[in-house]
Amino acid sequence: MSLLPLDKLPGPLPATTTLGPLRSPSRTRHALRALSLLPLLLVAAWAALDWRTVYDGAAQLASADPWWLLSAFFFMCMGWVAAACVRQGALPERLPPGLLLASQVAAGTANHVLPASIGAHAVTLRFLQRQGISLTRGTASLALYSLVKPLAKTLILLVFLVFFPGVLGLDELVPDERTMHLITGGVAIGLAVAALLLTFVRPLRRPILKFVRTALTDARILHTRPSRILALWGGAAATPLLQAGVIASVGFALGLPLTWAQVTFALLVASTAVGAVPAPGGIGPIDAALVFTMVLFGAPMSLATATIIGYRVLTIWVPLLPGMLVLSWLVQRRVL
Structure with a gap:
């Protein structure tokens, strides 16, 4: 059977013989552009809802010492570097x-939008997946990150208790017996629920056990490398x-009439006491706890509130708009 040459075919192939619908490049570009503009719209909406706080804070900062504010801005930027070190140390x-580093700038911005660090973890997990890290190993690194940070903070808190026992005035901050019972009961209930889920919900058992094995293996490997130990624990402590x-x-x-040690200890106590409350970026509960603790240390209520x-x-x-621009740029570059 002979085949007709191409120039003798009766006409063009019908459209129904194509392999299937292809995604238009222009549609993809428009979708990425719209997605990159979404964070900026969130900034505008949040500014409209929380304008009074922004105005009052800006008025307070306008009369402050600019050199101390520059120092605060430097410490804030170094916080992104510390977060990047911990993320690298967990892999x-x-x-x-x-x-x-750019992903952590974007993650820090997303962290202020969603509660319990969900925004930061989502951005970081997406970044890790785009770098070729599997979902299981990326999730394991997030779990290690979330575990090491409170452990390091607890160690720092213990160091302050040892080296500054008399300056900090701890009598008012020691939790009573009822609070300790509530904390112990909450931990016990959480462990019991996890054990029941693993025992009776079989579909969850295999992925959870796989996740635990991956996390333990990676943690063991990481703690054989001095550079990873320094990045992980040093960044978490910093x-x-x-x-x-x-x-x-x-x-x-x-x-503010407080020492650096008192302010640091106030933050450690406040974040430890209410850190489990799922608020965006810790806004709200930690703020109230910080003001309360600084007042116990002798700061006037108005000045403590203005500081927070x-x-x-x-x-x-201040970093919200640059952070959203970095997030948009990462989306456009398909890094996220």
Whole structure:
């Protein structure tokens, strides 16, 4: 059977013989552009809803010492570097430093939008997947990150208790017996629920056990590498100290009559006491706890409140627009 040459065919092939619908490149570009503009719309909406806080904080910072505010801005930027170090320390693979730092700037912005660090973890997990890290290993690194940070903060808190026992005035901050019972009961209930799920819900057993094995294997490998140990634990220990440096610098700029050790210990106590409350970026519960603790240390209520408002303006609203622009750029470059 002979085949007709191409120029003798009766006409063009019908459209129904094509392999299938192809995605238009222009549609993909438009979708990416719209997705990159979404964070900017969120900034505008949030500014409209929380305008009073921004205005009051800006008014307080306008009369503050500019050099102390510059110091606070430096500590805030170093917080992104510390977060990038912890993220790298939680993975055996080497990540591109520049993109990793950019992802943490974007993650810090997303963290202020969603509660319980969901935004930061979502951005980081997407970044890791785009770098070729599997979902299981990426999730394991997030779990290690989330575990090491409170452990390091607890160690820093213990160091402060040892070296500054008399300066900090701990009598008012020690939890009573009822609070300790509530904490113990909450931990016991959480462990019991996890055990029941693993025992009776079989579809969850295999992925959870696989996740646990991956997490333990990676943790063991990471702790055989000095560079990863330094990045993981050093960055986690530096994070609360840098955050306290921001608060102390803002307070000193406004004339807060507390020492750096008192401000740092106030942050450690406040974040430990209410850190489990799922608020976006810790906004709300930690703010109230910080004001309460600083007042116990001898700061006037008005000045402690002004310090926290200024701190929130400096750490949320000042980097929010640049952070959203970085997030949009990463989306456009398909890094996220």
